């Protein structure tokens with residue numbers, strides 16, 4: 479396998495005290511392992527007795543689910559009822575969707591040794607790495623989750639808030655007031671900055687400048703490139719060559735940051751997620767095996783980046799768009815932004831939650847069964863996949879009356895009944911960054927509405943982009959200084 483990195487690209491970044499060939503070898507090992515693994519082999523699944531669903535070819539159903547899910551889910555729900563089966567590539571493998579809160583409860587409470595979530599994310603392996611929290615299952619997942627959790631608890635979140643606020647204030651101060659712009663683009667820039675500074679803890683301007691484009695290229699890597707990454711011969715050509723080179727360079731920067739941080743004199747006082755993870759490993763790691771290795775740290779950081787960047791940006795962009803369409807709600811949000819403390823926060827929190835209800839960023843979560851199980855009365859064979867449809871859970875009138883209406887009051891001072899609002903999934907796989915996303919969202923909304931009036935420009939609708947659903951026209955807004 480040829481090495482395709484162009485060394486000179488990173489020459490001006492002061493990072494290379496370590497052996498550069500060493501980090502390239504780590505990246506190469508990741509690619510090789512993903513190539514050898516070649517995806518898990520699951521058994522053929524007997525489709526007899528599964529809930530009804532369309533009989534179209536698997537290719538058509540796969541495309542409908544991946545590209546046209548905003549039409550496909552409601553169609554399936556209307557035609558087949560509360561539980562329906564779609565058959566997907568490869569080999570018409572069944573994916574059974576459940577739409578009622580009690581169904582979601584059963585799936586989220588399923589034994590994690592049997593209900594695997596990592597399998598469905600295997601395609602992200604070459605980028606996220608085998609240690610990624612999103613890719614692991616069973617004992618490995620439990621261990622990684624335990625090490626990551628303290629960096630996302632309430633105490634840790636409070637220490638991130640100030641930096642998020644500063645980044646948001648700076649971003650809003652640079653918004654144009656003489657023309658409309660895509661709020662989704664600006665929110666993507668903002669949330670990336672939050673990941674780089676608050677999660678990775680990078681402060682060196684040169685390194686930040688080197689990281690930004692490489693991180694952006696990683697986030698934007700096309701599913702078509704990922705799908706055939708396991709064929710090493712392709713790595714010498716076109717988009718694969720560029721993706722491999724980008725990964726080599728990104729890894730080099732990240733390993734440099736990780737190694738320097740381990741020996742940083744201020745490690746004990748630092749509040750960023752990476753420093754916490756290093757400390758957590760050292761404090762809880764009587765046994766060296768408990769500590770997170772450089773490779774594990776890299777894999778988890780890239781996972782946090784990919785899972786936490788565009789998702790949060792999208793929730794924020796929809797919030798701005800919806801508030802920008804309703805002057806009364808906008809004024810109420812400005813009043814909340816001006817009011818420091820829990821009452822103001824409660825309204826901003828409700829805005830964000832309602833935005834994620836009406837525009838779910840991720841449409842479904844799935845678990846693949848390692849043993850036959852009965853789920854909501856359905857006998858599901860080993861190898862089949864089950865999942866709650868977030869899209870339907872959020873749009874059922876029995877869960878949320880008048881579901882098409884944007885109304886933050888639904889969430890003000892109370893939560894809706896359990897499992898009727900599930901934008902972050904649930905159970906032991908519930909989004910580890912949920913609290914982080916809410917803290918970040920509230921801080922950003924506060925800074926935006928303290929500074930400007932927001933008006934939505936035109937209408938928008940969801941567009942499928944990889945696994946997330948983003949505003950097709952970028953949630954365009956106009957702003958004026960208050």
Ligand code: HEM
Pocket residue numbers: 595611612623677781782783785786787789790793839840842843844901902903904905906907908909910911912914915
């Ligand atoms: C509005 C923003 C976000 C949304 C809508 C969202 C949504 C989700 C969903 C639906 C899952 C799968 C849950 C399941 O399978 O039950 C998930 C998992 C995950 N999310 Fe988020 N997320 C957001 C923000 C974040 C942030 C800010 C981070 C980190 C900084 C993050 C990190 C993760 C990780 C690491 C996982 C895997 C958890 C595991 O498998 O144990 N997410 N997220």
